[in-house]
Amino acid sequence: MPHIVKSFDAELRRLEEGLARMGGLAETQLAAAIEALENRDSDLAARVMHDDSRVDAGESFINEQTVKVLALRAPVADDLRTVVAALKVSGEIERIADLAANAAKRSLVLNQLPPVAPMRSLIRLGRLALELVKDVLDSYLSHDAERALSLRERDQELDDVYSALFREILTYMMEDPRTITPCSHLMFIAKNLERIGDHATNIAELAYYRVTGKTVAEERTKKDVSSFIGADLS
Amino acid sequence: MPHIVKSFDAELRRLEEGLARMGGLAETQLAAAIEALENRDSDLAARVMHDDSRVDAGESFINEQTVKVLALRAPVADDLRTVVAALKVSGEIERIADLAANAAKRSLVLNQLPPVAPMRSLIRLGRLALELVKDVLDSYLSHDAERALSLRERDQELDDVYSALFREILTYMMEDPRTITPCSHLMFIAKNLERIGDHATNIAELAYYRVTGKTVAEERTKKDVSSFIGADLS
Known part of the structure; x- marks a missing residue:
């Protein structure tokens, strides 16, 4: 029944195109949120x-x-995995965009306050997160399981930059308590960007699952050091 | 073919029991995280x-x-919705437990620092979040769409308590900058609890979808006031 098969392929393609559009939109949102922060x-x-x-x-x-x-x-086999993965990936993309929108919301507050120095590091963190999101979506849409898997290391890099930034913001607040309010918002934005990296990693793992049918067994070692630091700083 | 039908029912029941077990585990984790915070x-x-x-x-x-x-x-119709909803609900429960574990991790740092007063309000927020998670899971597992929908209002209450707590912590830090480190961790834990409320709300909406086949059209008005406050405090 070539007609049915063809129509099925068209439906899967529509699903894939929907994901590509949604991913592109989330990327644009994140890029704009970072730009809004940088340029106030x-x-x-x-x-x-x-x-x-x-x-x-x-x-x-x-x-x-x-x-x-x-x-x-x-659907069964590959096609079923494509559909199930799409369902999960769309949730991850939605959260990435949501976190970008929350960063934008906080930038409105920051624009009413004097600029603070750690913003420069925050922008760097934002660019790292944006690159990771782009590359992960590319690997998902191009069915590149190996590349998707290799990108998970970049999330570790993001976590390290986040932890350093958390320390920087904390020190800055303590040196000048008048910056506590803007710095608190900076902390939350930084955390949002770090979490965007986690969602990107989830997409990478779904890319791997979709292509290979295997889940990523090896448990990712999370080193969110910021939860452990600080005790010696107060 | 009664045998196949029966076996299908058994599989759906297994899925439901898996969700119930997972939900119970997440509740236990959250309750224990709150207890760990309260009792250091x-x-x-x-x-x-x-x-x-x-x-x-x-x-x-x-x-x-x-x-x-x-x-x-x-599966089709009701059964398909049950399966699709289970896939999504398990993701929400995983995130709730993950946020509880993160709160526990931060409590290890807090235990090395002098206690701070806003902890009392944080515990109250934690109890509200826990109650909401319990009630939402109950409504999901008992197929109670109306109750699930009504619980979404409780998330708004949680958001309000969170916003007040955010303000309290900010004020406390400014009055005594030596508390900046513990208070920063308190802020993140509070945010985790607020986000647990969001995931509970997602489960409530999935409960509604599973029973009725309809998504919650009415966009939930998010009033995370903390993103907007603070400009007048610095």
């Missing part, structure tokens, strides 16, 4: 917050499409 | 961190079970 651009930040609903709509589309494909086509 | 109990905190892998194993079980059911049974 409240208009841009407001646009990021507003556009978050477009990513949510993308997730709803993927959810509906996957349930439709599952119900009407009952 | 580092042994208990270490146990919470260690047991997080049990929740991860629960998620892997649910993932494998759902893919198996989808591949072998090709």
Whole structure:
């Protein structure tokens, strides 16, 4: 039944295109949130917050499409993995965009306060997170399981930069308690960026699963050092 | 073919029992994390961190079970929704437990520092989050769509308590900069608890979807006020 097969392929392609569009949107949102922070651009930040609903709509589309494909086509093997992975990846992308929108929201507060020095390191962290998101989405959409797996190391790098930044912000607050308010927001934005790295890693693992059918057994060693530091600083 | 039908029911029941077990485990983890914070109990905190892998194993079980059911049974209608919802709910429960484990990890640092007053409010926030998680899981497992929907309001209450606590911690840090380090960890734990409320709300929405087949159209108005406050405090 070539007609049915063809139509099934078209549905899977639609799902994949939906993910690609959603991923591109999340990338744009994250890039804009970082730009808004760097340039203290409240208009841009407001646009990021507003556009978050477009990513949510993308997730709803993927959810509906996957349930439709599952119900009407009952896919198996590779195709089933593609559909199940799409369902999970859309959730991860939605969270990445959500964290970007939250960073934009906090930048509105920061723009009403004097600039603080650790912002430079925060922007660097943001760029690292953005690169990772881009590369992970590329590897997912190009079915490159090996590349996806190798990208997980970059999340470790992101965690290390985050931990150093957390220390930097803490020191800065203690040296000048008038910066406590802006620095608190910086801390949360930094944490958001670190978590974007975690979601990117989840996508990398789903890319691997989708292609190979295997889950990543090796437990990723999380070294979020910031939870452990600080005791000697107070 | 009664045999096949019966076996299918048994598989769905296994999925449901897996979710119930996983949910119970996450509740226990969260309760223990709060207790560890309240009693400055580092042994208990270490146990919470260690047991997080049990929740991860629960998620892997649910993932494998759902893919198996989808591949072998090709469920439709109610049954398909049950399977798709299980896949998503297990992800939400995993994140709740993960946030509880992170709170436990931070309590190890706090136990090396002098106690700070806002801990009392933090414990209150933790208890609210725990109650919400319990009630949401109950409503999911008992297929109570109306109750699940009504619980979303409790997340708003949690957000309000979180915002007040954020303000309290900020003020406390400014009055006594020596408390900046412990207070920073308190802020992150508070944020974790607030996010646990968001995941509970996601489960409530999945409970509604599973029973009714409808997604919650009405966009939940998020009032995470803490992102907007602080400008007048520095």
